[in-house]
Amino acid sequence: xxxxxxxxxxxxxxxxxxxxxxxxxxxxxxxxxxxxxxxxxxxxxxxxxxxxxxxxxxxxxxxxxxxxxxxxxxxxxxxxxxxxxxxxxxxxxxxxxxxxxxxxxxxxxxxxxxxxxxxxxxxxxxxxxxxxxxxxxxxxxxxxxxxxxxxxxxxxxxxxxxxxxxxxxxxxxxxxxxxxxxxxxxxxxxxxxxxxxxxxxxxxxxxxxxxxxxxxxxxxxxxxxxxxxxxxxxxxxxxxxxxxxxxxxxxxxxxxxxxxxxxxxxxxxxxxxxxxxxxxxxxxxxxxxxxxxxxxxxxxxxxxxxxxxxxxxxxxxxxxxxxxxxxxxxxxxxxxx
Amino acid sequence: xxxxxxxxxxxxxxxxxxxxxxxxxxxxxxxxxxxxxxxxxxxxxxxxxxxxxxxxxxxxxxxxxxxxxxxxxxxxxxxxxxxxxxxxxxxxxxxxxxxxxxxxxxxxxxxxxxxxxxxxxxxxxxxxxxxxxxxxxxxxxxxxxxxxxxxxxxxxxxxxxxxxxxxxxxxxxxxxxxxxxxxxxxxxxxxxxxxxxxxxxxxxxxxxxxxxxxxxxxxxxxxxxxxxxxxxxxxxxxxxxxxxxxxxxxxxxxxxxxxxxxxxxxxxxxxxxxxxxxxxxxxxxxxxxxxxxxxxxxxxxxxxxxxxx
Amino acid sequence: xxxxxxxxxxxxxxxxxxxxxxxxxxxxxxxxxxxxxxxxxxxxxxxxxxxxxxxxxxxxxxxxxxxxxxxxxxxxxxxxxxxxxxxxxxxxxxxxxxxxxxxxxxxxxxxxxxxxxxxxxxxxxxxxxxxxxxxxxxxxxxxxxxxxxxxxxxxxxxxxxxxxxxxxxxxxxxxxxxxxxxxxxxxxxxxxxxxxxxxxxxxxxxxxxxxxxxxxxxxxxxxxxxxxxxxxxxxxxxxxxxxxxxxxxxxxxxxxxxxxxxxxxxxxxxxxxxxxxxxxxxxxxx
Numbered sequence: 001x002x003x004x005x006x007x008x009x010x011x012x013x014x015x016x017x018x019x020x021x022x023x024x025x026x027x028x029x030x031x032x033x034x035x036x037x038x039x040x041x042x043x044x045x046x047x048x049x050x051x052x053x054x055x056x057x058x059x060x061x062x063x064x065x066x067x068x069x070x071x072x073x074x075x076x077x078x079x080x081x082x083x084x085x086x087x088x089x090x091x092x093x094x095x096x097x098x099x100x101x102x103x104x105x106x107x108x109x110x111x112x113x114x115x116x117x118x119x120x121x122x123x124x125x126x127x128x129x130x131x132x133x134x135x136x137x138x139x140x141x142x143x144x145x146x147x148x149x150x151x152x153x154x155x156x157x158x159x160x161x162x163x164x165x166x167x168x169x170x171x172x173x174x175x176x177x178x179x180x181x182x183x184x185x186x187x188x189x190x191x192x193x194x195x196x197x198x199x200x201x202x203x204x205x206x207x208x209x210x211x212x213x214x215x216x217x218x219x220x221x222x223x224x225x226x227x228x229x230x231x232x233x234x235x236x237x238x239x240x241x242x243x244x245x246x247x248x249x250x251x252x253x254x255x256x257x258x259x260x261x262x263x264x265x266x267x268x269x270x271x272x273x274x275x276x277x278x279x280x281x282x283x284x285x286x287x288x289x290x291x292x293x294x295x296x297x298x299x300x301x302x303x304x305x306x307x308x309x310x311x312x313x314x315x316x317x318x319x320x321x322x323x324x325x326x327x328x329x330x331x332x333x334x335x336x337x
Numbered sequence: 338x339x340x341x342x343x344x345x346x347x348x349x350x351x352x353x354x355x356x357x358x359x360x361x362x363x364x365x366x367x368x369x370x371x372x373x374x375x376x377x378x379x380x381x382x383x384x385x386x387x388x389x390x391x392x393x394x395x396x397x398x399x400x401x402x403x404x405x406x407x408x409x410x411x412x413x414x415x416x417x418x419x420x421x422x423x424x425x426x427x428x429x430x431x432x433x434x435x436x437x438x439x440x441x442x443x444x445x446x447x448x449x450x451x452x453x454x455x456x457x458x459x460x461x462x463x464x465x466x467x468x469x470x471x472x473x474x475x476x477x478x479x480x481x482x483x484x485x486x487x488x489x490x491x492x493x494x495x496x497x498x499x500x501x502x503x504x505x506x507x508x509x510x511x512x513x514x515x516x517x518x519x520x521x522x523x524x525x526x527x528x529x530x531x532x533x534x535x536x537x538x539x540x541x542x543x544x545x546x547x548x549x550x551x552x553x554x555x556x557x558x559x560x561x562x563x564x565x566x567x568x569x570x571x572x573x574x575x576x577x578x579x580x581x582x583x584x585x586x587x588x589x590x591x592x593x594x595x596x597x598x599x600x601x602x603x604x605x606x607x608x609x610x611x612x613x614x615x616x617x618x619x620x621x622x623x624x625x626x627x628x629x630x631x632x633x634x635x636x637x638x639x640x641x642x643x644x645x646x
Numbered sequence: 647x648x649x650x651x652x653x654x655x656x657x658x659x660x661x662x663x664x665x666x667x668x669x670x671x672x673x674x675x676x677x678x679x680x681x682x683x684x685x686x687x688x689x690x691x692x693x694x695x696x697x698x699x700x701x702x703x704x705x706x707x708x709x710x711x712x713x714x715x716x717x718x719x720x721x722x723x724x725x726x727x728x729x730x731x732x733x734x735x736x737x738x739x740x741x742x743x744x745x746x747x748x749x750x751x752x753x754x755x756x757x758x759x760x761x762x763x764x765x766x767x768x769x770x771x772x773x774x775x776x777x778x779x780x781x782x783x784x785x786x787x788x789x790x791x792x793x794x795x796x797x798x799x800x801x802x803x804x805x806x807x808x809x810x811x812x813x814x815x816x817x818x819x820x821x822x823x824x825x826x827x828x829x830x831x832x833x834x835x836x837x838x839x840x841x842x843x844x845x846x847x848x849x850x851x852x853x854x855x856x857x858x859x860x861x862x863x864x865x866x867x868x869x870x871x872x873x874x875x876x877x878x879x880x881x882x883x884x885x886x887x888x889x890x891x892x893x894x895x896x897x898x899x900x901x902x903x904x905x906x907x908x909x910x911x912x913x914x915x916x917x918x919x920x921x922x923x924x925x926x927x928x929x930x931x932x
Contacts, residue, residue, distance in 0.1 A: 055818055060746050081342060087824030097819040100838040109833065110823040113341075159819070166823050345826040352739035355732055356750060359798070360757045366768065369775045422667040429664035442672055444920060449675045451849065451916050452909070453856025454766075455883040459905040460678045462890060463685050505674045512671065538657035559763060566765025568859040569887065594767045594859070601862045618771035622764060629763035633756060 006031035006170065006200040007052060011321060012066035014047055014056060021047045023224040024066075024318050029217070034192065034201045036215035036232070038208065040247065044224040045204040049172050052202065053089035054082050070170070087114060090163030090199075092176040092188075096155035098147040099162075103139050106147045106158055110166035125165055133161040133191055153184025160191060171195065173203040177210065189214060208248065212236055220244050222253060225317055242314040242329075256314050256327055259287040265294040265323065269301045276302060276328075280311060283330045288314065291326040299324035367622055374616030377609050386616065390582050399613040401620075403582045407496065407590035408565065410583050411575055414500025415507055415564040420557055422504075423511035430512070431519045432541055450509035458573030461502040466493035466574060473497065474587050488587035490576065496583055496590035499575030503564045511560040514636070518552025519545065521643050555635035562628035566621055568594035593617050679909065686906025689899035695907065699869045704888065706896045711904050714885035717872045718908075721786060721865060721879055722855035725793035726801075729850055732794075733802040734843070738831045741809040742817065755806065762799035767859040769796045774863040786872055786879040789865025793854045801850035808842030809835065841922050848919035852912050858883035882908045 007029040014022035021044045029035050037045045050056040051068060054075060067074045075085050087110070099106050107126045116122060126143070130136040135157040139150070147158060156176065163171065173192070177185035192201055192214060205211050211218060211232070218235040220228045220243075228235055228244045239245045246253050262279055264272035276291050283289060293299055303313045306328055314327040377386070381399060389400025430442050470493025477486040488495070522545050530540040546553070571577075576589025577599065583590045597617050604611045697710035736754070744751040773792030782788050812835055820830040836843070858881065866878035867888065882904060889901030 053822060055821060058814075058818065058821065083341065083824045083826050085824075086822055089822075091819075091822035093815060093819065093822075095815065097813075097815045099816070099819065099834050101833075109820075109825075113823070113825050113829045113833070162823065341826055341829070345828050348735070348828050349739075349743060352735045352743060355736045356739055356754050358732070359736060359761070359802070360754055362795070363757060363760055363764070366764070366772045369772055369779075370768075373775055422670055425660075425664045425667035426671045429661075429668045433661060433664065434668070438668075442668060445672050445675050448913075448916050449671075451852050451856075451912060452675075452678065453858070453883055453912060455856065455858050455886050456678065456682060456905055456909055456912075459685075459886060459890065459902065460681050463902070464677065464681050505678075508671050508674070536653050536657055538660060539653055562763050566763075566767065568765060568767040569883070573887070573890065594765055597767050597771060598859055598862055615771055615775070618768050622768045625764050625768070626760055629760045630756075632763070633759035637752075637756065637759075 003028075003033075004031040005029065006070070007202070008067075008069040008072075009048075010067040010069065012048075012051065012068060013064070014044070014051060015061075015063045016059065017061040021224050022051070024320055025221075025226045026318060027219060027226060027229055029200065029202060029219075031200050032196060032198070033216040034196050034203060034214050035217040035219060036211040037202065037204045037219045037221060038206070038211050038247075039221035039227075040253065041206060042223075043221045045206075045221055046174050047224075048219075048221065049174055049202060049204050052170070052172055053086045053091060055086075055091070057082075087166045088168055089170045089172055090166065090168035092156070092160055092163060092171060092173040094175045095179045096152060096159045098150070098155050098158055101147065102144045103147045103150070103158060104143040106162050107165045110162060114166060126161075129161040129165045130158075132164060132195075133157045134187060135161060151184075153180050153187065156180055156184065156188060157191070160188065164195075168199065170200045170202065173201065173205075175204050175206065178206075208236075220247065222247070227315060227317065240313060241316070242312075242327075256288050256329070258290045258327070259283065260289045262289060262291045264291055264298070267293075268295065269298045270305070272298055273302050273305050276306065277309065280306070280309075280328065280330055285330050288327060288329045291328065292319070293324050293326065294322045296324070299326065302326055303328075363626060367619070367626070370615050370619035370622055374612055374619050377612035377616055380609070386613070392579060394607045394610045394613070397609065399609065401593070401613075401617060403580075404591055404593045404596050404617070407575070407583050408592035408594075410496040410586065410588075410590045411499040411503055411571055411592050412561060412564045414497055414586060415503035416557070416561055418501065418504035419507045419511060419560060419564070423508050423556075423560070424515055424553060426508070427512045427515035427519065428541065428546075431516045432537075432545070446509050446512050449505070450513070454506070454567060454569045455573075457502050457506055458570040461498060461570060461574035465498050465501050469493045469495060469498045469501070469587070478587070485585045486587065488585035490581075490585075490588050492576065492589070494574055494576035494589060495587045496575060497586040499571045499590055499592070500586070502570050502574050503567055506567055506570060507560040507563050510563050511556045514556035514559060514632075515549070515553055518549045518556065518636070518639065521552070521639060522548045551635050552639055555632040555639075558628050558632040558635075562625045562632065565628070566594055566625045568598050571595050572598050593621055597621070679913075682902070682905050682909050685899075686902040686904075686909075689903035690906055691903075694900065694903050698871060703869070704892050704894075704897055706894045711880075711882065711885045711900070711907070713869060713871050714880040714882045714904070715907065717786075717865075717868075717880040718855045718882040718911075720872050721789050721793060721861070721881060722851050724786070724790040725797060725854045726847060726851045728790060728794035729798045729801050729854075730847060732798050733805055733846075733850075736802055737805040737809050738835070740806060741812070742827050742831050742835065755803075758799045758803050758806075762803060765859070766796055766857050767862075770860040770863045773860060777864055783876065784864055784866035784878050785874075785876045786865065787875040789861045789879060789881070792860045792864040793857060796857060796860050797850040797854045800853050801846050804846035804849055805839075805843055808839045808846065811842075812838055845919045845922050848915050848922070852915040852919075855881075856883060856908065856912055858887060882911075 005028040009025055009027045012022055012025045037048060039045055047056060051064060056062050056064060064076060068076060099109055104126055107129055108122045111122060111125050135154060138154060150158060177188050215232040218229060218232045222243050228239060228241050239248055243253050260283060262276060264275055272293060279289060299316060303316055303326055307313055310331045312329040312331060314329055317325045319325050377399060386399055386401055388402050390402040391398040391400040430439055526544055527540055530544045571592055572595035577591045577595050578589040581589050597614050600614045604614055694710040695715060696712055698713045700707055700709035703709040740751045740754060769792055773788060777788045816834060816838060817830055820834045861881050865881055867880050867884050868878040872879045886901050886904045889897050889904060
């Protein structure tokens with residue numbers, strides 16, 4: 001299946017002061033699909049999401065390095081107009097945050113600041129997006145009343161309409177249903193499923209079942225590291241790595257106990273694979289070895305080859321610009337007598 | 338599209354300019370007043386100005402010491418009255434008072450802060466002057482015929498009168514700052530003390546007040562500074578007689594701010610007079626600015642410590 | 647501190663002292679208001695607020711203080727407006743454009759605090775210097791500028807308190823739609839903070855019209871109604887001051903009545919802002 005990339009993250013690092021929240025992540029997010037970012041709380045999901053529309057810059061002491069390409073253009077380029085970028089990336093936040101104006105003005109706010117002055121056109125926009133977010137029937141009679149009087153579920157749909165009204169290309173959802181009652185949450189999920197034909201949707205969620213219901217593509221983060229990503233089917237049903245598996249099963253995520261470290265930098269595939277294979281041969285069953293390589297092709301090929309040998313890959317992770325870490329557990333299955 | 342960004346940048350620059358303006362205003366004021374007080378400093382030394390008590394502008398004598406003494410008297414009296422009352426009130430309002438008392442007392446204290454100094458002066462003339470003249474002074478001079486209660490000023494317009502009026506004017510600032518500081522003392526630390534079996538008062542005395550001490554000191558400093566610079570009310574009730582070096586709380590006092598205020602009109606007609614008066618304003622500015630820097634500096638430090646956990 | 651046998655006794659003594667102190671503080675305001683009302687009310691009449699001083703007014707002849715009432719209001723409104731022009735952009739800058747731990751914001755806030763504590767007579771003297779520097783006479787304009795300087799810190803500090811309480815998420819919501827900071831400030835934050843901003847304006851206005859020391863040098867005094875920016879203007883506090891300064895009891899009586907008028911104006915402003923503030927009660931003086 002041919003996947004077109006919409007957002008491409010390259011070597012992204014984000015710090016809050018001394019604390020590194022995102023650790024050298026590179027990933028491609030597919031176009032017109034729902035991508036869910038999952039992981040335990042505090043793992044940098046929201047941080048990653050907010051780096052896509054540069055809202056992260058408003059946090060105190062936040063520092064970003066690396067690239068985020070949207071439609072091939074680096075959004076951290078100083079020449080990029082941040083307002084223009086944010087118009088392209090609609091945000092649906094955790095708690096619905098309506099603006100302190102009427103329902104109508106909430107939706108019209110975005111188009112207005114982006115230059116639409118014609119009253120008739122605005123009316124049309126407001127109606128279209130309120131319908132699209134399934135709120136129109138509930139509010140059509142009181143468009144001029146205060147938005148803060150709506151129920152919280154209605155507010156979130158209003159926020160969705162408001163976000164859509166600036167005609168974004170991407171919808172960023174930061175746990176958009178976590179503050180809602182189940183019915184409202186379902187309503188929002190339904191909207192998102194309908195919208196994925198038109199928009200690329202990136203969704204942060206800590207609800208696994210929601211990810212299962214909605215996502216086409218999954219990104220699993222743990223402590224600022226990208227652990228695993230891929231099509232939802234694969235990652236959710238058949239996770240490659242131990243941490244993902246533990247998370248999906250609701251177990252504690254532990255750092256594997258490393259029995260041996262192998263530094264295979266400055267060697268190419270397949271030479272380094274042979275070294276690794278020999279090292280694995282000396283190891284007891286069930287023991288774990290950490291292999292460090294410094295080129296991408298090795299990082300892709302070695303795990304494949306080792307898996308082929310019957311061992312278990314626990315984790316493959318990019319450490320920095322050049323280095324990759326592969327964590328392997330010597331197979332303790334059928335070979336044990 | 339671009340016009341929005343241009344507008345944004347233009348506004349940002351303007352705002353930055355305003356920020357610098359506010360930042361530099363204190364220095365601008367100090368600079369201006371200093372420039373204007375230079376002529377007199379060139380002729381008479383600062384020491385003579387500060388320590389001589391002879392004030393005869395027409396003859397070129399500009400001794401400020403009796404005014405400084407006057408300032409000292411009224412400020413000291415105001416502080417002695419206001420500090421204990423304000424601190425006790427603040428503790429009561431923030432720790433003991435019921436919600437109803439609180440919601441009644443707070444607006445009144447705020448209102449007190451908003452009342453015009455002139456009104457305090459009028460009140461002083463109507464109520465405090467007779468009080469001092471008819472009751473306090475006879476009482477004190479009869480019972481305590483020694484320093485600082487002996488005076489031959491029987492008008493009621495005295496340092497004490499000014500001090501009482503000033504004390505009432507400084508209540509709001511001291512109370513509101515102390516209250517704010519008490520509120521920053523965390524609940525956990527009180528709980529810790531209470532859980533060890535301490536009574537509420539013991540907790541306040543040994544834990545809360547100890548934690549809040551720097552803030553309370555700041556409140557007092559700000560109160561002193563407020564009393565120090567208050568002009569019109571003092572001018573109306575403190576007597577403000579020339580040629581009196583106050584030696585008693587019942588003597589007339591002529592504080593620096595009142596001196597400045599009283600020279601309007603005639604200031605430009607006598608050589609160096611304006612310079613002397615603006616020097617007084619300069620001294621006032623420097624002292625109040627220093628006091629405020631100290632007070633707000635302490636409060637800022639507390640706030641930042643609080644923010645860091 | 648005093649050591650007493652029983653902690654309970656000590657606590658009771660201190661509670662007694664605290665209640666007494668609170669009573670004194672609270673009753674002092676009531677006492678002030680009562681005194682002004684009792685003394686001022688008998689002398690208050692329609693002439694006081696509808697006529698200007700006629701010849702010999704300060705000797706006890708007829709007239710009123712309309713010149714001072716109008717002068718104070720105009721000067722107060724003008725100064726409040728000028729101060730608003732500085733304060734509003736300033737606090738938006740501090741809260742929206744600068745980061746929370748910015749050194750510049752810290753310096754500006756600290757400066758405001760210090761400025762707030764500088765006595766009004768010093769502002770008056772500084773206004774006087776400015777006046778001479780620009781070749782102005784004591785006038786409505788000079789008085790307005792001086793009072794504006796005096797109330798900028800009051801206004802800006804109160805507004806700052808209000809803006810600080812606005813949730814970050816609200817700004818974020820607006821930025822996420824592609825709004826610039828300016829648009830966010832004007833269309834979102836301003837709307838949200840409006841009651842608080844209005845209260846801050848009223849507090850500053852009340853302080854502005856109540857002040858006398860700062861206008862003494864800069865606005866001077868006149869018996870005629872304010873009609874030009876470049877002519878002296880009468881103010882109510884100074885009118886009170888001058889009337890009380892005369893030796894004639896009937897003029898002093900009218901001074902009390904003028905004090906009552908000023909008190910009523912300030913009370914109205916206070917009460918009005920209290921009604922408006924509603925839940926924004928924090929930003930009184932800190």
